[in-house]
Amino acid sequence: xxxxxxxxxxxxxxxxxxxxxxxxxxxxxxxxxxxxxxxxxxxxxxxxxxxxxxxxxxxxxxxxxxxxxxxxxxxxxxxxxxxxxxxxxxxxxxxxxxxxxxxxxxxxxxxxxxxxxxxxxxxxxxxxxxxxxxxxxxxxxxxxxxxxxxxxxxxxxxxxxxxxxxxxxxxxxxxxxxxxxxxxxxxxxxxxxxxxxxxxxxxxxxxxxxxxxxxxxxxxxxxxxxxxxxxxxxxxxxxxxxxxxxxxxxxxxxxxxxxxxxxxxxxxxxxxxxxxxxxxxxxxxxxxxxxxxxxxxxxxxxxxxxxxxxxxxxxxxxxxxxxxxxxxxxxxxxxxxxxxxxxxxxxxxxxxxxxxxxxxxxxxxxxxxxxxxxxx
Ligand SMILES: Cc1cc2nc3c(=O)[nH]c(=O)nc-3n(C[C@H](O)[C@H](O)[C@H](O)COP(=O)(O)OP(=O)(O)OC[C@H]3O[C@@H](n4cnc5c(N)ncnc54)[C@H](O)[C@@H]3O)c2cc1C
Numbered sequence: 268x269x270x271x272x273x274x275x276x277x278x279x280x281x282x283x284x285x286x287x288x289x290x291x292x293x294x295x296x297x298x299x300x301x302x303x304x305x306x307x308x309x310x311x312x313x314x315x316x317x318x319x320x321x322x323x324x325x326x327x328x329x330x331x332x333x334x335x336x337x338x339x340x341x342x343x344x345x346x347x348x349x350x351x352x353x354x355x356x357x358x359x360x361x362x363x364x365x366x367x368x369x370x371x372x373x374x375x376x377x378x379x380x381x382x383x384x385x386x387x388x389x390x391x392x393x394x395x396x397x398x399x400x401x402x403x404x405x406x407x408x409x410x411x412x413x414x415x416x417x418x419x420x421x422x423x424x425x426x427x428x429x430x431x432x433x434x435x436x437x438x439x440x441x442x443x444x445x446x447x448x449x450x451x452x453x454x455x456x457x458x459x460x461x462x463x464x465x466x467x468x469x470x471x472x473x474x475x476x477x478x479x480x481x482x483x484x485x486x487x488x489x490x491x492x493x494x495x496x497x498x499x500x501x502x503x504x505x506x507x508x509x510x511x512x513x514x515x516x517x518x519x520x521x522x523x524x525x526x527x528x529x530x531x532x533x534x535x536x537x538x539x540x541x542x543x544x545x546x547x548x549x550x551x552x553x554x555x556x557x558x559x560x561x562x563x564x565x566x567x568x569x570x571x572x573x574x575x576x577x578x579x580x581x582x583x584x585x586x587x588x589x590x591x592x593x594x595x596x597x598x599x600x601x602x603x604x605x606x607x608x609x610x611x612x613x614x615x616x617x618x619x620x621x622x623x624x625x626x627x628x629x630x631x632x633x634x635x636x637x638x639x640x641x642x643x
Contacts, residue, residue, distance in 0.1 A: 274296065276469075277299075277300050277447070277471050278471065280422075280472065285429055298441070305573075305575040308609070312529050314417070314418075314521060331608050353421060353524050354425050357415070358419055358507075358511065359511070360513055363512075388417075392412055402509050418511075471589075486589070497572050499572060500529070504526060506524070518530055584602065585599065586599075
């Protein structure tokens with residue numbers, strides 16, 4: 268009898284959890300190791316709305332828009348309702364700009380994008396009164412662009428569901444930090460505090476921690492960490508159908524079911540891997556959110572979340588095989604849109620490992636640009 272392929276996934280954020288979910292449905296022996304400390308996925312705000320971004324990078328847009336479009340399939344594969352789920356729901360998104368001229372310019376871009384991305388849904392410029400009808404906490408004079416396909420996702424609930432379902436398909440799951448080494452016969456060894464195990468295939472879905480995992484193999488990785496903080500509030504309101512609010516600046520407002528509402532997030536390049544909440548920054552963000560949604564004054568703060576985003580020097584994500592290391596795969600550099608693109612990337616990693624055609628061309632997200640041999 269031939270032995271099943273042994274696959275280790277390192278990192279249980281959105282990329283690793285999605286890859287584990289799809290790989291566990293095949294005839295492989297799959298194991299997931301996740302430290303969890305600083306994880307971006309469980310700290311994330313949860314906005315899925317790439318079409319109204321002003322970013323010009325075509326490959327990024329293709330990945331993020333396809334990633335957003337992939338969510339309904341993922342929910343279906345998980346057996347989740349598309350209309351009533353605490354995990355993911357298309358509640359619409361409202362984007363604000365400094366003035367009406369810029370808002371109209373954005374509408375033009377969005378209408379053009381609608382031609383190739385029907386998942387944007389209905390697009391409309393809404394008056395303050397119309398905004399208030401959708402988001403009752405709103406009290407400001409600005410108009411906004413509404414996209415009905417905008418969605419919110421709870422990263423923690425999503426990864427929990429993906430991992431639980433993968434476990435029911437036989438996934439082995441270890442909540443611990445590991446290191447990696449390679450053998451002469453192109454196999455890889457995962458080392459925990461207590462044991463070492465050899466695998467044929469390894470996937471490193473470790474976000475901002477990829478440089479430290481690959482350094483022992485003599486590889487240098489173009490990834491830097493960025494600290495992100497947000498505030499979790501509770502309001503005595505039923506908000507499960509309220510849209511996501513994206514004002515100009517950092518203070519997005521994301522309502523969830525059961526009275527949960529998020530305000531965030533910061534983008535702190537000098538924060539690196541630090542996970543200490545800083546009251547000043549959080550208070551400022553909350554004040555700015557209260558300026559446009561005064562009803563937030565009545566909310567109770569229920570938590571603060573801090574996570575680490577991973578950025579490459581040109582802000583582009585990458586995924587695929589690590590050069591010169593057959594059967595060693597990775598994905599990183601998802602930046603501030605990884606909840607949007609992460610599930611599709613996890614799905615594509617499972618396609619690559621299974622020898623299937625990928626949803627997008629890998630050559631647009633080349634690993635070799637970001638991972639290089641350290642010259643001695
Ligand atoms: C505050 C904040 C708000 C955000 N908001 C949004 C948003 O609204 N929309 C959006 O699309 N994106 C958002 N993002 C970005 C998004 O969260 C990330 O891009 C995405 O979650 C990255 O997923 P990942 O799986 O690559 O990495 P991560 O989620 O960081 O997962 C990596 C995992 O690997 C583990 N790990 C690392 N090293 C090891 C090791 N040696 N052994 C074992 N495990 C290890 C880590 O502990 C972690 O659990 C936000 C991020 C932050 C921080």
